[in-house]
Amino acid sequence: MKYPMNVLKTDSTARGLRPRQKMFVSRVPCAFCRGDGVDPNYGNMSKCQVCGGAGEIKVKPPVVTCLSCSGSGYSSGFLSCLACRGSGVVSVAPEAGTCPKCRGTGEDGVFYCIPCKGQGIA
Ligand SMILES: [Zn+2]
Ligand SMILES: [Zn+2]
Ligand SMILES: [Zn+2]
Numbered sequence: 001m002k003y004p005m006n007v008l009k010t011d012s013t014a015r016g017l018r019p020r021q022k023m024f025v026s027r028v029p030c031a032f033c034r035g036d037g038v039d040p041n042y043g044n045m046s047k048c049q050v051c052g053g054a055g056e057i058k059v060k061p062p063v064v065t066c067l068s069c070s071g072s073g074y075s076s077g078f079l080s081c082l083a084c085r086g087s088g089v090v091s092v093a094p095e096a097g098t099c100p101k102c103r104g105t106g107e108d109g110v111f112y113c114i115p116c117k118g119q120g121i122a
Contacts, residue, residue, distance in 0.1 A: 020121065022062035022092065029056050031066075031073030031088025032080050041078045050086030062096075063089040067106040067119050083118060096121045 029035040030051035037055035039046035047053030050073065065071040066084035073086040080086030098104040099116035112118030 020064045024061045027056050032086035057087040060091040092121050
């Protein structure tokens with residue numbers, strides 16, 4: 001399963017402004033390599049550092065799309081996102097809802113919101 005690149009690009013401008021759906025899945029396609037299992041920085045000779053070459057990542061459901069990287073798995077440039085470690089999703093509590101402190105933006109002034117770890121869901 002592959003993500004279309006144009007979706008990942010256009011999503012990155014709308015930080016936290018739309019409600020995010022919890023997904024009850026136990027594994028997700030690796031966002032960092034887009035399911036290829038190949039390291040996107042080093043090419044065909046290297047396994048993806050995020051999924052170890054599997055092309056997918058086991059997660060603890062429910063998960064939501066990572067707010068920090070908008071699900072792309074990247075933080076800046078070619079580095080994997082710290083919040084989701086490159087998977088593009090983060091696990092949340094089953095009863096979690098929009099974070100009352102930041103109201104879902106994941107931001108608290110110039111810093112990320114502590115209670116929800118910048119995810120907008122707590
Ligand atoms: Zn991968
Ligand atoms: Zn992320
Ligand atoms: Zn918050």
